[in-house]
Amino acid sequence: MPAPRPSKTATLTAKDALVPWQNPELTGINRLRGRAYGYGYASLGDALAAAKPLALSLDGTWKFKVLDRPEDTPADFPSPTLKDAGWADITVPGCFTMQGFGKPIYTNVKLPWASRYPEVPDANPTGLYRTRFTVPKDWAGKRLILRFGSIESVGSVWVNGVAVGLSKDSRLPSEFDVTAVAKPGVNVLAVQVIQWSDCTFIEDQDEWWQAGIAREVELLAYPQVHIEDHFAKAGYDHVSGAGRLDLTVRVHATPAKGWKIRARLFDRRGKPALRKPLEAEVNWCEAKDPHRAEEHIAKLGADLPKVAAWSHESPNLYTLVVSLVDPAGKETDHARSRIGFRSVVIKDRSLLLNGRRVFIRGANRHENHDRTGKVVDADTTLLDIQVLKRFNFNAVRTSHYPPHPRWFDLCDEHGILCIDETNLEAHHHYHDIANDPRYALAFLDRGSRMVLRDRNHPSIIIWSLGNETGYGPNHDAMAAWMRHADPTRIMHYEGAIAVAGWDKGHAGSDLVCPMYPPPKDLVNWATTTKDWRPLIMCEYAHAMGNSCGGLADYWQAFENTPGMQGGFIWELLDHGIRKRLGSDMPVGADATATPSGRTPDIGWPGDTEYWAYGGDFGEATHDTNFVCDGLVWPDRTPHTPMWEAKTLFQPLAVRLLDAATCAVQVRSKYDFISTAHLAGTWQLTVDGREVADGKLAKLDLAPGAHAQFQVPCRIPSVLPGQEVHVTLRWHDTRDLPLTGRNHEVAWAQFALPAVAAAPAAPAVATRRNRLAIDQGRSTIAITGDGVAVEIERSSGRLLRWSVGGTDLLASGPATSIWRAPTDNDGIRLTDMHRNPLKNPNNPWEAKPVRRWMIAHLDEAQTTLEKLSARVVGDSAEVVARTRTWGADKAKAVIAEHRLRIAPDGSLAWSHRFDTHKDLPDLPRLGVHLTLPLGFEQLEWLGLGPHETYNDRRACGMVGRFASTVLDQYAPHIMPQEHGHHLDTRWLSLRRADGVGLLVSAAPMLEFNASRFDQMALSKAWHTTDVVADDCVHLHLDAAHRGLGTASCGPDTFDQYRVRTGQRYQLAYRLVPLVAGQDANAAHRAL
Known part of the structure; x- marks a missing residue:
């Protein structure tokens, strides 16, 4: 290549009059053609060991200055003699927007500014980078190539004052031949990085807008041939x-x-x-x-x-x-x-890998780090793969651009199936740019260079044409080139089926790959279509906040419907950026960490750091917390949906054949390997406590094969009312690099028939003191030997419950219908208002929280309609009838609260709720109680240890679990409902001295124990807004709405909603506990 000539100005220009950053027909200047990412080696041994590549890293501390607009770039900026000692220091690779020069901006669809493509605002942050590097003397006579891993979004490059070239595409490398301008000894490299460009309109992905040199800079040396x-x-x-x-x-x-x-x-x-x-x-x-x-x-x-x-x-x-x-x-x-040797084909509506039909248990993955933005280091990249492997995921869609090359190196090594996605999204101009010939070359350039960079990776089984850019001839041209250049893989593009219909777009996609339809729509398509393509969802189960309700319903459809093969959950990672109270800037990579010692490492009460989202850096245009929609927190701590996915994705399907003999069937869901590496164990529990355990016979099942065997356990004789469960677990005995030896990969649990021993002789009744009732003007007092209960006359609420001089309740129970809205109930900062619905049938408008707000459920008030108290035998009975309503008193929840107080101080509650048919479906229906501060030790018999909801319960097993009330807190980046538990037989709350109370269900209930008030959580925008109360909030629910995925997808499925126009009932007993008293024994004694 002829040597580049020096530029007369500091801005590289194209042949026409358009400036380079507003010319979509210009994809680069002097940039070398795409090729496989790699290095040259001087010897066979070096190449085999990947040692001593002929490369010089230019990463490190550079000199930097930021300008308001590219036109302000001084003409002498690239000059080797320019004095830059007074410039700021900056880290490369790094986003300058994360290092104090500008700020990150978050938008989802809309652009941060109003403009007609390809024109960008005059205010256009421009970073000027300079550094010095030394070319080794022994490189004399070699060809020198300067490689930038990525520059966002346009980079112009000079070496020793000579214009070398210009780069576009923020996610692929740009290489320039600098042989003629770089010399042995010290050289000066100058780079101008412009944030907004014609590329911006096709890099409009759902993530933070950043700018800078985000991947490595290297000088590569080669022989001339x-x-x-x-x-x-x-x-x-x-x-x-x-x-x-x-x-x-x-x-x-x-x-x-x-x-x-x-x-x-x-x-x-x-x-x-x-x-x-x-x-x-x-x-x-x-x-x-x-x-x-x-x-x-x-x-x-x-x-x-x-x-x-x-x-x-x-x-x-x-x-x-x-x-x-x-x-x-x-x-x-x-x-x-x-x-790697492998084959990828589609046959008989199935995606086949090496001849086998493979279910895609995948997630979408953006590249983001809470301290460095788009710069994701090697350790964090490996951690992402480790998390996926530990939770039984097998696939990733690289949404929505080619990741750092090391990602595919690691996926090749550890086994992750990948969709490699072209860096194309024109969401704001969805229907326009795909049909605009000015962008045709950019489409082809991005798709072809991705293929050329990555086509040697066996982990990539699918190419993607991009995301949410409509569908047009630019796509078809790109797809044709990619198919011809690499016929070993298949093609994916959701826009090809979204625009024309699921049975169209064959030129652009070999998959039917929709986003977010409910399972019933998928099943209907798969069972009626004549299309030859398999259905694999490119996005589903939107994992924003406390989410992924209905995941089991999707997988029931996937595994039982021919033509369907799974999909990619949206998405792996919350994109929160670490921020500190009182600062308007991100917490940089070099800032002093303030870990809490918990996981996740920030977000807990008292923390001064939090994860920021759209608007937190002063952006006028933003999309709030929609960027925080992952299965893991930004530090990669898993949310509960990860445990749900792990259970649903596990490689064994276990079925109980005969409970009496504990005979089970196990089927392998592995695609290629046997189960010989798995070691199984069994545990027998009575009321959640282990009473026996042992090893299971070794399984050696071929993929898809099944076997039957009897678990070698003997069902014990138990006391009346006790429950027996057998839990089977399988661990991987291989010492794999990311999961280690004896990592648990699968489990199953079954209830067994309990053989009850003869009941003990009834205890001889002892004379018990009668309770007395004092009908006061403002309260009703019920007293007895060491027992004191007070009921407020105006509300019917319990004000005090004291046994043996210990106050066990501060208030309650009172009808409760509200929960702190989840992100799926509605986006806090956009949907939580009372504006009338223009189109009640539009799910994007009629979000649950908006329906609730219009009905004023958040301001629900309760009035007492009837109250009575009487002595019944040696006990006392209180009956209260209440009305709870929001906007309309006639549309209410009518509750009857019936309390039976025993002489020993225990309280037997039964609640009956009649819900008006014109109320919207409710967030929850139950009662709210508060306990004095200090009742922090929590134990329960029911589903656990993870939180469970009626549409996300696969990860819950029956057991006896211990925690603290504070540890029930889940510090979602947007505070919201969390910590719910289903199928609870009993729960206890105790002080440190062992004194406490038991909630004994009849037969089961749902509960939530928290230090945080639901209304306070509803009003909080960040974890730093959340303050623990000086009490314990206890919610006991007869019904609780499922979670769904309505933040971007279907609302909670009908069977998981709290429908109105129906009657609900809730019954339980509150029993005082003394130190050392076993809660389960107290429960069984009732």
């Missing part, structure tokens, strides 16, 4: 087990006749996989043929009679080393790739 690119197609015949390697190698420069390519293949142990290296001559041409001067190709191939195939369960990798041999027979250059 060297391996420039290689593509290894590693095919697999699942019938014979044979592999086929087809290798295409491109050589740079014009070698003379006699240059060869030599290829060696090594297995995982480092042993040669070929009998001898492959060799082929590089095609060459005379210098007089200029049209072919840079196309020097060698093609090699080999059949391997038996290979270890790559899959997500057995990620078998081979190391390919490609060497360039000069006419004298000397190997002068080496390149390497790790490849």
